[in-house]
Structure formats: C-alpha cells, structure tokens
C-alpha cells in the first residue's frame with residue numbers, strides 16, 4: 229500500500245515545507261483542494277519541480293468541465309487528478325480523456341456518496357478512472373459518531389482498485405491496509421503533528 233500525504237494548507241510556502249519534511253516517507257504528494265484554490269495551478273508546478281521523483285496528486289475535485297480542468301492540472305505537472313464521482317458521467321469521461329492525452333491517471337473522489345456507493349464505484353471505474361478514492365471529507369469527519377469504519381467495506385465489495393481518505397491515523401492505518409486499499413491518504417495526522425516528518429515516518433513504518 230502506498231502512502232499519500234495531503235498538503236491541506238492554504239499557502240504554497242507551507243505546502244513546500246510540509247512536502248520537504250515528509251517526502252522521504254511518502255509515495256504521493258497531494259495538493260489539497262484548498263491549496264489549489266488559494267494558490268492556483270502554479271502550485272502544482274512548484275511542488276512537482278521541488279519533488280520530480282514523487283507522484284503529484286492534484287485534488288481538483290472537478291464537478292464540471294472535466295476535460296478542461298483535468299487538462300489544466302496535467303499541463304501544470306500533476307500525475308494524478310481527481311474528478312468527483314458524483315459528477316455527470318460525461319464530466320468523468322472528459323477527465324479520463326485528458327488523462328489519456330497526457331498518459332496520466334484520473335481518480336474519482338467518492339466524497340458525499342453514501343447510498344449505493346458500491347454501484348457508483350463500479351460505474352465510474354467502467355468510465356475509465358484509474359482508481360476511486362473512498363473518502364469522508366473534513367466536514368463529515370467532524371460529525372458526531374464518525375469513524376473510518378464507514379469507509380472500509382465498499383472497495384473490496386466493488387472489486388476495483390481504491391484509496392481511502394478520511395482522517396487516517398496511526399491507529400487506523402492497519403485496518404485501511406487490511407481493507408485492500410492500494411493507497412492510504414493522510415492529511416491531518418501528519419499536518420497537525422508536532423513533528424510532521426516523524427508522523428509520516430511512523431505511518432509509513434506501519435505499512436507492510
């Protein structure tokens with residue numbers, strides 16, 4: 229299982245610092261959606277230039293104009309770009325077309341899809357995304373009673389490659405791996421740690 233760090237900060241200099249601290253221990257550097265909104269697509273170029281050996285994931289969460297938005301992110305240097313799994317099929321198809329043009333990967337973010345998630349995961353996989361991200365966003369995580377357990381069954385049931393994001397910690401990363409995920413996405417557990425490098429290293433050490 230790969231480890232992806234979500235650089236969920238609003239300033240490029242903070243993102244570059246977090247990337248520098250953690251790159252040694254992670255496989256994928258994710259520009260979080262707020263970072264891309266705050267700093268623009270040039271932030272993708274800057275992170276890729278600083279870490280050409282890492283996969284750079286642009287969490288565009290595209291909901292419309294799939295081909296245009298994915299093309300912009302790939303042109304800026306992204307290796308992986310997200311499209312909303314809840315978007316129109318043509319939006320997903322468009323993002324996939326841009327991915328094929330650049331020889332890169334599109335990931336469908338399944339955030340907000342709770343009912344019939346397995347069925348939608350299968351549909352977007354047939355539309356050509358490389359994998360799906362089974363995801364509880366920060367607002368869902370803040371709801372009383374949230375646990376990551378709500379994310380652990382659907383990937384295996386759908387029978388397609390998937391990542392998991394939703395507040396992964398050192399206490400939950402083993403369960404994420406056991407669920408069959410190919411990528412674990414960790415944001416807050418690394419970003420909010422007193423020592424982000426040590427937190428990333430600890431998460432990586434728990435992956436078999």
Ligand SMILES: O=C([C@H](O)CO)[C@H](O)[C@H](O)COP(=O)(O)O
Pocket residue numbers: 234235236260261262287363364365366393394395396413414415416417
């Ligand atoms: O995608 C994310 C969220 O929607 C904010 O953009 C996070 O990067 C993702 O959830 C991982 O962060 P944590 O949940 O804090 O681990």
